Amino acid sequence: MKSFSKNITAVATILLMVALVFSFFMGGEPKPAALTVNELVDKINAGAVTRIEVSGNDLAITLKDGTKATAKKEFESGFSETLKNYGVDQSALRQVALEVKEESGVQFWIGVLAQSLLPLLVLLGFFWFMMRGAKGGQNQVLGFGKANLKLSAPGGKEKVSFTDVAGLKEAKQELIEIVDFLKNPKKFLDMGAKIPRGVLLMGSPGSGKTLLARAVAGESGVPFFYISASEFVEMFVGVGASRIRDAFTTAKKHSPSILFIDEIDAVGRQRGAGMGGGHDEREQTLNQILVEMDGFERENQVIVLAATNRPDVLDSALLRPGRFDRQVVLDLPDIADREEILKIHAKNKPLAEGVNLRPVAVRTPGFSGADLENVLNEAAILAAREEKKTISQDNLFMSIEKVVLGPERKGRIISDREKNVTAYHEAGHALVAASLQDADPVHKISIISRGRAGGYTMKLPTEENRLKTKKQFMAEMATMMGGYASEQIVIKDVSTGASSDLQEASKLARRMVTKYGMSDVIGPVVFANGEEAVFMGRDFHHEQRSSEAMSAKIDSEVSAFLHSAEDLAKKMLITHKKILDAIAKRLLEKETIEQEEFNELIKEFDLKPLAI
Ligand code: ADP
Ligand code: MG
Ligand code: ZN
Numbered sequence: 350m351k352s353f354s355k356n357i358t359a360v361a362t363i364l365l366m367v368a369l370v371f372s373f374f375m376g377g378e379p380k381p382a383a384l385t386v387n388e389l390v391d392k393i394n395a396g397a398v399t400r401i402e403v404s405g406n407d408l409a410i411t412l413k414d415g416t417k418a419t420a421k422k423e424f425e426s427g428f429s430e431t432l433k434n435y436g437v438d439q440s441a442l443r444q445v446a447l448e449v450k451e452e453s454g455v456q457f458w459i460g461v462l463a464q465s466l467l468p469l470l471v472l473l474g475f476f477w478f479m480m481r482g483a484k485g486g487q488n489q490v491l492g493f494g495k496a497n498l499k500l501s502a503p504g505g506k507e508k509v510s511f512t513d514v515a516g517l518k519e520a521k522q523e524l525i526e527i528v529d530f531l532k533n534p535k536k537f538l539d540m541g542a543k544i545p546r547g548v549l550l551m552g553s554p555g556s557g558k559t560l561l562a563r564a565v566a567g568e569s570g571v572p573f574f575y576i577s578a579s580e581f582v583e584m585f586v587g588v589g590a591s592r593i594r595d596a597f598t599t600a601k602k603h604s605p606s607i608l609f610i611d612e613i614d615a616v617g618r619q620r621g622a623g624m625g626g627g628h629d630e631r632e633q634t635l636n637q638i639l640v641e642m643d644g645f646e647r648e649n650q651v652i653v654l655a656a657t658n659r660p661d662v663l664d665s666a667l668l669r670p671g672r673f674d675r676q677v678v679l680d681l682p683d684i685a686d687r688e689e690i691l692k693i694h695a696k697n698k699p700l701a702e703g704v705n706l707r708p709v710a711v712r713t714p715g716f717s718g719a720d721l722e723n724v725l726n727e728a729a730i731l732a733a734r735e736e737k738k739t740i741s742q743d744n745l746f747m748s749i750e751k752v753v754l755g756p757e758r759k760g761r762i763i764s765d766r767e768k769n770v771t772a773y774h775e776a777g778h779a780l781v782a783a784s785l786q787d788a789d790p791v792h793k794i795s796i797i798s799r800g801r802a803g804g805y806t807m808k809l810p811t812e813e814n815r816l817k818t819k820k821q822f823m824a825e826m827a828t829m830m831g832g833y834a835s836e837q838i839v840i841k842d843v844s845t846g847a848s849s850d851l852q853e854a855s856k857l858a859r860r861m862v863t864k865y866g867m868s869d870v871i872g873p874v875v876f877a878n879g880e881e882a883v884f885m886g887r888d889f890h891h892e893q894r895s896s897e898a899m900s901a902k903i904d905s906e907v908s909a910f911l912h913s914a915e916d917l918a919k920k921m922l923i924t925h926k927k928i929l930d931a932i933a934k935r936l937l938e939k940e941t942i943e944q945e946e947f948n949e950l951i952k953e954f955d956l957k958p959l960a961i
Contacts, residue, residue, distance in 0.1 A: 364470045381417035384410065389420045390435040393442055403428050404450040509563040515693050515718070516686025517557060520550065520677045524561060527652055527675075528569045531605045534650055545675050546642055547653040549613075549668070551660040552679025555719025558656035561679070562609045565654065572606040574599060578634075579615040589616060589634030597641040597651075605650035610638075613655040614662055635664060642672045681717055684710050694722045698729050701739035709745050712792060714810060716752075724748050750807075754799040763798070768937060770836060770844050771796045771804045776932035777835025777922055778806040778828055778850075779942075783951055784921040786958040787824035794932070795941040803846045819867045820961045822857060826914035827921070829854040834918040835929060858910040859903075863895075868906045876903065921959070928954045 384392070389410065392398050400411040403422070410418040422431045428449070432442065511521055530537055530544050537544060550558040566573035576596055600608040616634040642653060655673060657663060667673055682690055687710035695706065713721060725740075727748035732740040751757070763771070775794050782788040789808040796804035808828065833847040866873035876895045895903060922929055931950060935942055942950070 364466065364473075381409075381419050384418050384420040386420060386422070386431060386435050390432060390437045393432070393445060394438040396441055396444060398445050400446040400448070402448045402450055404456075508567040509560065510567050511564050513693060514557060514561055514564050515689030516682045517561065517679055520561060520679050523548065523675060523677045524565050525568075527654075528565060531569050531571050531607070531650060531652065534605065544650060545652065546671060547655065547673035548675040548677060549660070549673035550654065550656040550677050550679060552658060553681060553717060554658050555717035556658075556679040556681060557718045558658075558679055559611060560718070562611070562654055562656060565607060566609070569607060572600075572603040573609065574603075574606065575609045575611065577611040577615075578613045589631070590637035593634055593637040593641060597644075600651045601649055607652050607654055609654040609656075611656050612658075613638075613667075614657040614659040635667070639666055639672065681715060682721075684714075687713055687716065687721060690718050690721045691725065694725045698725060699739045701741045704740065704742050704745070706745075708742075709749065712746070712749050712807070712809060720752060724752050727751050750799065750805075754805055756799065758798045767803075768796060769933075770840055771798075771846065772933040772936040773835045773839045773929070774832035774844070774846055775804045775806050776929050776936060777831035777833075777918070778808075779831070779932055779947065780925060780929050781831035781834070781918045781921050782806070782808050782824075782828045783947075784925060784956060784958055785824040785827060785917075786960045787818070787820045788828050789825070790944070791947055792944045793941065794936060794947065796936050797940050819861070819865075822861055822867065823914060823917070823961055826854050826857055826910065827917040829857070830911075830915045830918040831922070834915055834922055838919065838922055838926075839929070839933075854911060854914065855907065858907045858914075861910060862903055862906050868910070870906050871899075871903060917961070925954070925956060928956060
């Protein structure tokens, strides 16, 4: 392959040079005038020609005044014969020095080359470039095997420390310990303690896994290598594995060091899961990780950090002791942590006098650190758009809604009829929530459409409880049904606006039945519903499913739950129809009702929340 391309290069170069030389000689002098045979004969007869060189069919003519000219004789006939045919004066011809040249070999070949080989030359040159390109590609393929290792912190350049990470106390503690291991290994080795090999950070997207790893990089003071496993998933089988090998080799060379594999689930999925081909590459890569982690010597002070938001799909071999034996779960922040995170990200933003981040934290349950950062950013954008110098509390509240529901669509023209339907729909949600003891309190109602929602009712849990009861779920489900029920009662019709409510309610009901054992009919049995199954993978084949008879029973139970939620919602709305009208009326007037105003409004009616 190599010698072939080398030859081509040599040949191409020579041909190019020949062509160059040729064209140089051709273009060296001014081109002599070309004469027709008639003109030539006339000139000979007039005695104006001193010399003619004949080579092949070409005639090089020198005139008396010293100028040159060319002409062509007829093909396949002698020179004098041609001239005779044109009636040359024989005596005049005799005055001309005639020289007949053998067509020289070189000239002949140059002519042939120029005419027939030049296109070929161009073609060859083209192929040559193609070859070069292919060779480049080949080199790239070889380069694929090299891990795309980045020394030091992933992402941004600025150094991150543990103080930049709010909350996540347990995770931080664990990682501080790791950093300590790396800084004073002797202390631990003397005690006979093994240095952990792998630490797996698990948490939902945006919960701060990468951030925490960056903090470790900033604090540890040892070389920190960063790769993202998603970069391994390449077309070529074996590339991922060789990259892993490369990464571990580099990390070992610089030990003590930390190797951070971000998004390891991209390669660390359960082997055997996934149908068809395409997972071979992942398997090989995963196997290589396992091999490398087993190959660590105890003195080899390399700690492997990995992060994933899908610990459920990870291969159990990865989680075995000696590999990622430390697993750190990053929970979504609770209220206090959210306030801390907001404070951290508010540092470089000008907040208006008296802005309180606590209520922002209250209104953002379930938000990740990244979401909270986004809230502050959106608030800053809103403030800038209003040409203000500082960010107000209102900007913050508005941005929460924007992050959750999408931007307000003020421009959308809504007919009075549609507005009326939306007002009663949202009032229905709010009233059902207010009339049930176990429902979450209403924070805000609005009929300004946002994103895909026509209007919305914001309800927030008073305390963040990880445990939920059946009664709470029932109240939640009834609240979801509130909009639908209200439309039926007041408008005597159902709009498409209720569809996402119904969808959510159905999902909740199904979970109650199949997951939490909250149905008396089905009892305490959990069924796989495919929610978390690896797509078309192992679970698809092996996990136990419900029988057809059981499926039918589950379906009927789910529907029973939904019906009782609907009945409950309707009962509440019919009982308090006056309040429903009042809320809807206020909504039509003001479009948005905040929590205090809502509470005032209900107070007038002396509503007593019902216990289910
Ligand atoms: P992931 O867990 O998906 O890797 P990241 O670590 O990339 O999430 O977090 C995204 C961003 O969210 C971070 O850059 C940071 O600004 C913010 N963030 C997340 N969690 C926290 C936290 N506990 N404290 C401060 N900022 C956080
Ligand atoms: Mg990340
Ligand atoms: Zn609704």
